Amino acid sequence: MIKPRPLRPGDPVALIAPSSPVSEEKIELSIQSIRFLGLEPIVFPSCFMKNGYLSGRDEARTKDVNDAFADPDIRGIFCVRGGYGATRILPMLDYESIRRNPKFFAGYSDITALHIVFNKLCGFITYHAPMPSRGYAALDPFTLNSLFNAVFAGAQPGKVENPPEESIETICPGIARGEITGGNLSVMTAALGSPYEIDTREKILFIEEVDELPYRIDRSLTALKLAGKLEAAAGIILGTFSDMPEEDVDPADTLSLSQIFDQIIRPLDIPTVYNLRSGHIYPQIVIPMGMRAELNATMGTVAFV
Template sequence: MTNRLTAPVSFKAHSAVPALPAGGVVALIAPAGPAELDLNLATQWMHARGYQLRVYPGVWQREGYLAGSDAERLRDLHEAFADDSIDAIFCLRGGYGSPRLLDGIDFELLRRHPKPFVGYSDITALHLAITRYAGFVTFHGPMVNADLLGNKQPPTETSLLRMLGGQQPPVLEHPAAWPLTTIAPGCASGRLLGGNLSMICAVMGTAFELDSEDIILFIEDVNEPLYRVDRLLTHLRLAGKLDRLRGVLVGDVAGVDVAALERLLTQELGGLGIPVLAGWRSGHCDPNLTLPMGAQVRLDADQQLLVLEQDVVVSA
């Protein structure tokens, strides 16, 4: 795969992307693992919400634990961005394989055709790369198979469509049914970056690693026992990625005892002198709330608020 990086660019201000308009066309791609897709159900879901669906060929491919070859998955990613009739790009699922695409991405093409790009889990690798080298906001949010077609609770859909459509108020609403926990008090502003903790660590030491200076770090994970979460946080600390953070927002860490996790977070993050807020329902959870990666936000751990300080989408 050809490395398309011409210079190491780290964007300190990420631009908004065009909003998903009423009647817009949503591309469905599979840049990571495969999944069975009920095309009729997916089409009906989109039509019921006023959107059109265009499914890219790689969605129907399977190569072991990957949705098609690297070349097929990369081609779909490029074609979905390059096609100006496409208004947003949703991912089928996460799983495995997104990092295999990173050194083949044409970031100049992406910069010429910015649009909402949505996914989480393994898709974190693409969020990190796109925000770093293309310089626009992406969206850590629900995927089609497990989330949008998986009967997840209404805030999952509402959060996504409000965010992409430009109806999201500055204060991001968090459902009261899931209380947040202040690990460390304070209030700070910075770019919101991160995603799946395992994937953040997996690309450490590469040209696509997290640029952690002056950011609000967001982390979430699944199927990782507490000792492995400990190991991953220690990896971030030893790599210097915790040294210049402005704050930390912890999403869902599925499968880990909440009280034990909060003790670990207090040990690892509580002494950094920055606000740390835990329990945000984003990631491998239900509901799964959308977060804008690369956007300037304010994290208020005292009031338990996350506030947008920039537009993340702009209407035509």
């Protein structure tokens, strides 16, 4: 797996919106975020477009991704926000050109679809990282340190540390090694059965989710299981499952998150941990997707190697 060159102060980087539309306020905040890092923001047209719940027509969003990779002056690419829509542009991306021009690429949530294809089809590491519309200057020190290391040092070996007082829990003990893949649960399941589906064979599968009811998390995990994606993985890292809606039901009529994991994942007897602090939460760990990692589920540790 290729490690794109880390960024350097002053590097021009693209701001793109491959999924949902971005408000003027968030565009300005994204520009400020990139300048806060000491980089030069180049705002691409998709950031100013709106097509219902999409940032623009599929062709326009595709063009921005392709152009950002093809432009030799652009050293890195930051997705401004997630939302929905990245899966729609997967068939139109110029994978050969992208493969020839690996660059620092960052985002998460709906951007999971792009992480998967860039790792799988183009062979380079990408970064599951906070997006600039969040406002980098306001990030907590833990998240900011993780982001700065990814941006300016790149994918480096070493142990992954959760924020203080946040422990990683063991679901199934054991040790697993492999490239880390995955991201948002709903986005992963949306591409199943297509040429762009996730490949988990001998890999460590990272899963996170936000704002989903227990039965929907159950349904998506079951879809991955039926597709053989859970069983094929060398290990599983469950990140955060944040902002789960309150259910107005008797507890006897639903399942907790731990019960879902116990019933779907534990029987696989694959090294698995829960609560790596990465996902739709802060503080947040930046994950180099595609990098080799060692998961010691017995000890509750993760290290990139």
